[in-house]
Amino acid sequence: MIDDVSIRPAIVFDAMGVLYTDGDDVASVLIPYLRELGCILPQPKVIQLYREASLGLLTTDEFWDACGIDGDDQVYCQRHQLSSGMAQLLADLHQAGFKLGCLSNDVSEWSLILRERFGLTQWIGTWAISGDIAVRKPDEGAFRTLAEMMDQPLESIVYFDDLPKNIKAAQDLGMNAIQFTSVAACRALIEKEFMEETD
Helix, strand or coil: CCCCCCCCCCEECCCCCCCCCCHHHHHHHHHHHHHHHHCCHHHHHHHHHHHHHHHHCCCCHHHHHHCCCCCCCCHCCCCCCCCCCHHHHHHHHHHHCCEEEEEEECCCCHHHHHHHCCCCHCCCCCCEEEHHHEEEEECCHHHHHHHHHCCCCCCEEEEECHHHHHHHHHHHHCCCEEECCHHHHHHHHHHHHHHHHHE
């Protein structure tokens, strides 16, 4: 529960594995796409290039070039899917008056395409994306930047992530970080623990 009930909690979601279905999108989505287009770079090199792009050090055009392929942002992003029931959950939380955010290690261009494709900006007002803020989870700077962007104390943010290392890092800073397992479980927990605090 939120310690200070006078402060309405903000609810923040990770992207990959939470808003979207694939938790390890590099292994399950990106690398298969690269291989189909003929990329022969070893996986560790692809991961290195992806990390650079996700810190804003490479544009997607530069990333595709470094991978030796003619990649297409729109085509690639079509491979991602929204988690079942997530749109309705976000709509309900927005209607209930919660301030919503997203904190994600992602490439700026891809994050923007996906949020627009699924219409998420109508509910989620703050997008703290590593490619934009130049810091990745679990670095504490990512969480502090999120809190500043939302004008919200760390202690009043409820954060859902699928990776234990990110949850621990958030908890160490005082955030109410919770392991995401499914949209249904997430909804049930929010309704039980936090909905009454908006009454």
